Amino acid sequence: MKSKLSALLLAAPLALTTITGCNLSDDTSDEIPSAGTSTSRDASDATERVSSEIYELIGVKGKASDSRPTVMDCPKRDSKEYFRILHSWSFYPAAASDLAVAMERLKTELPKNGWEIVEYGPDTSKNRNIALTADNDRNKAGVHIVQMSKNDPPKLSLDVVSGCYKVPGGEEVERF
Template sequence: MNGLPANARDEANRAVLAETRGQYEVRLAALNKSEPPEFENVGARGDMKYSQKWLDRRDKKERLEGKIKGMQAIQGRFDRTGQGGLPEAYLLGFDPDGEGNGRVILANGNPDTADHTALYIPGTTKDLSTIAEDDGDTPSDLKRSERLWRESGRLTPGQKVSTITWLDDDAPDNVLTDAPSDTYAERGAPRLHQYLEGSRAAHTYATGDTGHTTVLGHGYGSTLIGDTAKTFVRDRDSQQVVREVGMLSSRVLEMLNIKGKSTEPGPAAAPCDASHDTSRTHQSVRHPWSLYGVGSDALEKGMKNLHNALPNQGWKVTKYGKDSSRNHNLEIMAVHVKTHTQLEETWLKGLDGHTPLLEITLYSRCFTEQP
């Protein structure tokens, strides 16, 4: 949904939130109706241990309760609109199971029309279930974003401000064993890059300019920002990048290894609106195309072929799983290690009556034309 207007994203994600919360509450109620024995006998002496069924039920119950708690916190932010001048909230992204710990992008104020936007990225152990939990004197992720909105508004009187809590990556769960690794940031950088480019596109469409955006990270969030910065701007020859992306698209088609019809338009360069410096326009080469004309079994096989082949062809797979749409389409996201070209591929199964197809987009990182 990157690049779509905030109003459209909010409407769609609020519908998903309401539907998902209802489903989780029904599942929790069903789970609470019966409880297996907590202990079971072990051996002839009558020793006792926790039963596996009881442990599985406990873990499932805690997980459901945590997800529901997070969804209630999001609804609570909706309900606080107007209190102390707090602006309308926009749910720009939501998936209770996304990236393992849940996916939430929640804005205070409309980022499409804001003069100033601040993106706040929490650090290690961030989770949907704890998004509204204070840690002693440390405010919750949602409260930090709200305080940032109030303070930013105070410093920019007469101007529109939007602050965003961004939980859309798989952050480390353990400060000591996981956080020292840059792997999580490498995987998350393409997602943040894509969000920022989409946000700029939506802002440009709504206002005619890109606005001013600041990205703030807490703890490991700052590591993610650093890795994302590597995916932006350097001098390139645009025609060389067009050829580069075109060749990579051809290799993706080969790796799919299925016979079907593909759409014809090739890659092209377009402004990515990464800067106010109009003297040297920042560009990105994009190549959106589709593969169709074969059955769902063949498309599924193509997804598996590509997933298996990408690592051997210089790509790092950053996601392979269901997207957050109602149809839970299978999605692949990857980054070409040498060129930083990004790949997004989604298997649209045609459950809504449309033709089944693979929707593929490759795009380069932003660059400036060589002088």
Template sequence: MEVRDIDAVKAEVEQTSSRILEIMALKGKVDDAGAMTSPCANYDSSEKVYRARHPWSVYQVPVAEVEKSMDRLRAGLPEKGWAIVMAGVDGSVAKSPQIVAESKGKEFAVDLRLLDERKYGDDPSLIEVTVESSCYRSE
């Protein structure tokens, strides 16, 4: 397993998020707390095996524009070297549209979900995005 600097991996995950935002071509407010690390499952904490995660969303956009953005992602991700491994609906009661994709070398994965205000009441429509790195060993 590759040994990586934590800050470098977090920066790469954030750069990957920026490229996904470009594909979305969605003008709205971006909620972005920045990338963080978490231990990888199936590893003992003493092994220092982590992944970087970057959860963010784009909101305050009409639902029709959010739906068009999901269409752009379905078409644009494969053009940019991503393999879509799931495109359908998630397991929530609202059956939110979801796309899960992996980068060509499987260095990154992305989970995109359209949360539709018509199904969630007062909350505005948004696209919820989580970009994750593959697991790596910290220095």
């Protein structure tokens, strides 16, 4: 069964075509689950830590792109009070032959580290890229990873997204 948040996020605007989320609640609504109360900056830092944990699980030599998280709205919630964080980044293995090794390691290591793989296999693109979607209830986050073997250079494309945060009372959502 695919997670409710993953399915909802995959229906996001085309500019964010490979976003995932997390199945953090057992209800049957399409609502994105709560990630708690936080400022935008603190939530951004937490999402970057999740990305760093995933980077460590890759286990092959390579380089990650230098990108910062961004603040997004939570559908059906007041955008002045609620937000979620998206951190999109890429991993470029030192050797192209290590790309499949990196993806296989993630498929093996993510479940050992609290992630539930909710989807794995070829995507619908003409390249039939291997895609992995996983949720982590503890981190209140989801990840969507695409193995882009035919890119020049080959890479893993990763989107880490949080559940919906609510800003503390008296604060506003900071957009960046």
